[in-house]
Amino acid sequence: MKKYWWKILGVLILLYTFFMGLLTPLKTGISEASPMSLHAGRSETVTVVGYNSFFTKEKEKLRAWLKLPNGKALAAKRIDVVDDRVAKLTFDLPSYLPIDTKVKDFTLLIDSPVDGASVLPGGIAVTQDTVNLALADALWPNAEISQLHEKETITFPFRNILGETIRNTYYHVPLWMAMFIILTGGMVFSVIYLIKNDADADRKAMALSNVGLLLGILGIITGAIWAKYTWGKFWSWDVKQNMTAIALLIYGAYFVLRASFEDPEKKARVGAVFNIFAYASLVPLLYIIPKLTDSLHPGAGGNIAFGSEDLDSTMRMVFYPAIIGWTLIGLWIGQIILRTTRLRDRLMEV
Amino acid sequence: MNIFTQIFYLLRKEITLEWRQKYALSGILLYVLSTVFIVYISFQNIGPQVWNVLFWVIMLFASVNAVMKSFVQESGYRQLYYFQLLHPIAILLSKMIYNSLLLLLLGGLTFVALAFIAGNPVQDAGIFALTLFLGSTGFSITFTFVSAIAAKADNSSTLMAILSFPVVIPILLLLVNLSAHSIGLLGSTDIADKTMLLGAVDLILVAMGLVLFPFLWRD
Numbered sequence: 344m345k346k347y348w349w350k351i352l353g354v355l356i357l358l359y360t361f362f363m364g365l366l367t368p369l370k371t372g373i374s375e376a377s378p379m380s381l382h383a384g385r386s387e388t389v390t391v392v393g394y395n396s397f398f399t400k401e402k403e404k405l406r407a408w409l410k411l412p413n414g415k416a417l418a419a420k421r422i423d424v425v426d427d428r429v430a431k432l433t434f435d436l437p438s439y440l441p442i443d444t445k446v447k448d449f450t451l452l453i454d455s456p457v458d459g460a461s462v463l464p465g466g467i468a469v470t471q472d473t474v475n476l477a478l479a480d481a482l483w484p485n486a487e488i489s490q491l492h493e494k495e496t497i498t499f500p501f502r503n504i505l506g507e508t509i510r511n512t513y514y515h516v517p518l519w520m521a522m523f524i525i526l527t528g529g530m531v532f533s534v535i536y537l538i539k540n541d542a543d544a545d546r547k548a549m550a551l552s553n554v555g556l557l558l559g560i561l562g563i564i565t566g567a568i569w570a571k572y573t574w575g576k577f578w579s580w581d582v583k584q585n586m587t588a589i590a591l592l593i594y595g596a597y598f599v600l601r602a603s604f605e606d607p608e609k610k611a612r613v614g615a616v617f618n619i620f621a622y623a624s625l626v627p628l629l630y631i632i633p634k635l636t637d638s639l640h641p642g643a644g645g646n647i648a649f650g651s652e653d654l655d656s657t658m659r660m661v662f663y664p665a666i667i668g669w670t671l672i673g674l675w676i677g678q679i680i681l682r683t684t685r686l687r688d689r690l691m692e693v
Numbered sequence: 694m695n696i697f698t699q700i701f702y703l704l705r706k707e708i709t710l711e712w713r714q715k716y717a718l719s720g721i722l723l724y725v726l727s728t729v730f731i732v733y734i735s736f737q738n739i740g741p742q743v744w745n746v747l748f749w750v751i752m753l754f755a756s757v758n759a760v761m762k763s764f765v766q767e768s769g770y771r772q773l774y775y776f777q778l779l780h781p782i783a784i785l786l787s788k789m790i791y792n793s794l795l796l797l798l799l800g801g802l803t804f805v806a807l808a809f810i811a812g813n814p815v816q817d818a819g820i821f822a823l824t825l826f827l828g829s830t831g832f833s834i835t836f837t838f839v840s841a842i843a844a845k846a847d848n849s850s851t852l853m854a855i856l857s858f859p860v861v862i863p864i865l866l867l868l869v870n871l872s873a874h875s876i877g878l879l880g881s882t883d884i885a886d887k888t889m890l891l892g893a894v895d896l897i898l899v900a901m902g903l904v905l906f907p908f909l910w911r912d
Binding site: 537586589590592593596599600603604609612613615616617619620621623624631632 | 838890
């Protein structure tokens, strides 16, 4: 039992991430608003489609605002709830807006005692005919946004471009992180092999690289499935997808190289040298080059990723354990590969 | 003999050897010329973007062919002789420098041939020359080291391609990008960044090669 605690821990953590990651509901959000552009000086009605929302419960306490980045806000004059998902908001827009450009993106904010506050960031563009800040300040009926409700239950954040696919953060990203940890381990064992000339270190390096390749393939598959639902295609020839495919090719080449030697000592030595060389060329591949070019992937070009506001604390509660869980399971698989290779090598000696 | 004199003598040996058996050098030159000609016949009309990509693809394949022989074609006895006489770092560095010079020549020739047949779209010759220099050093470093690895195996020519192409792709991407700047396909905002990055990748690979080669070498 003492020997197996980390395997049990790995399984438990993964079960926890599957359970929490798939069953926790998303926070209430706004998935759509139409029309998306309004004109100043008119009374305009916006139809809002909510996500996981319950507009009909306590609908008289529903409040809505159009908010500017500088904190100024305009309250909705009337709110007609159609059903739980759809509501019509009517705004009386003054003729002049407190902004110094003709067009500005406003953030739509809805607050309900049942669902808490939900936002559509920069979702509504408002156009005015002329800019006049002095008149605008006089006309603008500023509404203080206060006493927003918080939803009591545990939820994941809602992003209208991601929707439910935000859950892939717990499967795709930790798989990659675990792959990196395990490949780094493999590289370290290759270094140890070259220094100490210990055949077992090379077996460990080989086993870990094997697991790393497996995790990488899983990572690329989960990423492709996610891309199908958010980018529209499994494979978009995005720079990050290309780079990862190349990284997997490099590790594929490592195994082809090993297979082409008969002599176990030579196999281990040349394999270790190539493993270290490949690892050194993998890091610039995966980190620097995608940053140089435009990418659709989260973390590039204003897409959401792991900034402090993008990954909230409930997501961290699942995300970090998932990395540890996948790493432990990877080590377990690696240990099995290691033990079978040891047995095979012993058979060869006999 | 210290390492620098060793490198110097090895370099002189490589160049003399190449000059004496001209068939290898002229073979590669003919390879480039016929590839450029085939490309021209197939494309007829080559725009700047296609020109850029074609240039680097021709360079890539010609380089693999040119560099492959550096370790693969050395006989085992001569390697044994070197092993007793010289420092491994001197051997690797001399091969890398020699191959860089060879690839620079090759790149120049490819450029002249492609420019002669399909026109010369290069606007900023300085950046293009810099890219060519960084590219030939990068290719030479990677391919020389990989050929040292592949030479240890039996089916080395297949291994050479399998091992070196994935490793060289980031360098190739940066090169295509940089030379697109010199042709005027991209705005010239982050040329310095990309040049530095390419230099850094080259340096990392040289450093890895120098550290790892002594382990690879002893047989």
